Amino acid sequence: MQFEPVIGLEVHAELQTRSKMFCGCEVVDNTVAEPNVAVCPICAGMPGTLPVVNARAVEYALRVALALGCEINYTSIFARKNYFYPDLPKGYQISQYETPLAVNGQLVIKTKAGERTIRVRRVHLEEDTGKLTHVNGGSLVDLNRAGVPLLEIVSEPDMHSVEEARAYAEGLHEILRYLEVNSGNMEKGVIRFEANVSVREAGTDQLNTRVEIKNLNSFRALERATEFEIARQAEVIATGGTIEQETLGWDDLKEQTYSQRSKEEAHDYRYFPEPDLPPLVVEKDWVEEIRAKLPELPRAMFQRFVMQYGLTEYSAGVLVAERAVAEYFESAVKSRKVSAKSVANWVVGDLFAVANQAGETVASSRVKPEALAELVEAVDGGVVNQTTGKEILIEMFKTGRSAGEIIEARGLKQVSDVDFISKIVAETLAENPKEVGSFKAGKTGVANFLFGQAMKKAAGKANPAVVKTELDRQLLL
Ligand code: ADP
Ligand code: MG
Numbered sequence: 001m002q003f004e005p006v007i008g009l010e011v012h013a014e015l016q017t018r019s020k021m022f023c024g025c026e027v028v029d030n031t032v033a034e035p036n037v038a039v040c041p042i043c044a045g046m047p048g049t050l051p052v053v054n055a056r057a058v059e060y061a062l063r064v065a066l067a068l069g070c071e072i073n074y075t076s077i078f079a080r081k082n083y084f085y086p087d088l089p090k091g092y093q094i095s096q097y098e099t100p101l102a103v104n105g106q107l108v109i110k111t112k113a114g115e116r117t118i119r120v121r122r123v124h125l126e127e128d129t130g131k132l133t134h135v136n137g138g139s140l141v142d143l144n145r146a147g148v149p150l151l152e153i154v155s156e157p158d159m160h161s162v163e164e165a166r167a168y169a170e171g172l173h174e175i176l177r178y179l180e181v182n183s184g185n186m187e188k189g190v191i192r193f194e195a196n197v198s199v200r201e202a203g204t205d206q207l208n209t210r211v212e213i214k215n216l217n218s219f220r221a222l223e224r225a226t227e228f229e230i231a232r233q234a235e236v237i238a239t240g241g242t243i244e245q246e247t248l249g250w251d252d253l254k255e256q257t258y259s260q261r262s263k264e265e266a267h268d269y270r271y272f273p274e275p276d277l278p279p280l281v282v283e284k285d286w287v288e289e290i291r292a293k294l295p296e297l298p299r300a301m302f303q304r305f306v307m308q309y310g311l312t313e314y315s316a317g318v319l320v321a322e323r324a325v326a327e328y329f330e331s332a333v334k335s336r337k338v339s340a341k342s343v344a345n346w347v348v349g350d351l352f353a354v355a356n357q358a359g360e361t362v363a364s365s366r367v368k369p370e371a372l373a374e375l376v377e378a379v380d381g382g383v384v385n386q387t388t389g390k391e392i393l394i395e396m397f398k399t400g401r402s403a404g405e406i407i408e409a410r411g412l413k414q415v416s417d418v419d420f421i422s423k424i425v426a427e428t429l430a431e432n433p434k435e436v437g438s439f440k441a442g443k444t445g446v447a448n449f450l451f452g453q454a455m456k457k458a459a460g461k462a463n464p465a466v467v468k469t470e471l472d473r474q475l476l477l
């Protein structure tokens with residue numbers, strides 16, 4: 001039997017507002033901050049305290065929901081999800097259940113086979129939990145993260161390969177960063193994935209028993225865990241077994257899933273409407289205001305770069321992967337009359353290479369967009385050749401000087417003067433009689449060698465096109 005995987009993803013993304021979801025505590029980077037520096041009676045779950053909704057978190061959530069084309073529920077309901085855990089002092093998590101903030105969106109993903117649309121079932125607001133560290137037979141609790149706004153984005157079970165699951169996860173990651181609601185810094189745990197996986201006979205459309213793999217903290221873990229689980233389930237079914245519904249963890253070192261709890265032990269969260277919070281009402285006007293201010297999203301930008309500037313899909317893809325890079329490219333293009341394709345090639349090629357090597361980013365580099373455009377203009381205009389251009393870029397990156405200054409100071413201006421070049425070519429031919437003889441005897445390939453010699457003689461400053469024309473002319477004399 002041929003198996004087809006069925007995958008649905010639940011993505012948890014922190015909304016990186018200044019303060020927490022229901023209290024005034026600061027949202028701190030909990031990989032850096034001392035434990036329990038951002039805690040108050042509300043997020044510590046003290047009796048008698050009352051939560052207040054963070055409007056900025058709602059705005060961030062709406063940005064995401066709108067970017068995913070969701071329908072907004074103008075009235076949504078907070079609910080209590082009850083369970084006991086040491087990092088959840090209240091004994092319940094405030095979440096949204098029956099009426100989430102938004103439903104029915106979609107994300108278009110890119111795969112080798114082309115674009116595919118994955119439906120988004122719901123987007124809802126909740127709060128993050130604290131963090132436990134297990135040491136010396138005991139556990140330490142850090143509540144810095146407790147109550148940090150968390151967005152849950154749940155897909156329909158529309159993905160049918162590991163590649164699609166990864167593309168979806170990466171697509172969301174990219175959008176969250178474009179919307180400036182999340183740093184995208186996976187190592188800090190600000191985005192976590194849960195994969196729901198089942199398999200079925202290829203070509204059918206039933207939804208079989210699934211497992212849920214919790215807390216996948218990287219694209220790689222998502223990919224490996226999903227891959228592992230698909231193979232395991234296919235094997236179980238192929239050998240006559242049945243898949244049990246269960247919650248699994250992922251062991252990153254052993255690269256295998258392990259059972260956390262079975263269906264019998266499944267939580268009954270006893271959801272009920274949060275009595276301490278009124279229904280969350282978002283005004284239509286506010287929603288429309290947020291919609292109008294959404295930035296151009298990566299897919300639209302990609303298509304525009306290909307259409308408007310004639311970039312290759314490869315270049316456009318590299319540029320839009322990072323909003324700051326896309327903006328860098330476009331501001332370079334707009335700063336001068338230069339070829340957008342050339343600018344794209346320089347950014348994707350040499351500028352990336354130089355920045356990477358120095359451990360910097362394109363956007364933070366000392367080479368500003370206008371300065372890069374000036375260099376591109378000098379190369380495309382024949383003032384310096386490509387090779388010299390690369391050297392100039394390295395110097396621009398190191399010193400922050402402009403291409404014009406460097407060309408001037410180092411006397412790098414390329415010479416197109418025909419008399420000068422003609423003399424160099426004549427000397428080159430005189431010094432290489434044997435090669436000239438071979439050329440005349442029909443071995444036209446030696447022209448390349450002679451070209452190289454002439455360029456060398458001119459110390460790389462001669463305009464190669466003029467050298468070539470002049471060489472061809474003199475060889476045929
Ligand atoms: P819950 O986790 O609260 O039980 P659902 O059952 O509605 O919620 O689904 C959660 C996730 O599981 C969704 O992303 C959904 O797409 C996915 N899912 C549901 N059924 C299947 C299935 N048979 N195979 C794979 N994924 C599934
Ligand atoms: Mg679930």
Ligand code: ZN
Nearest residue numbers: 023025040043
């Ligand atoms: Zn607090």
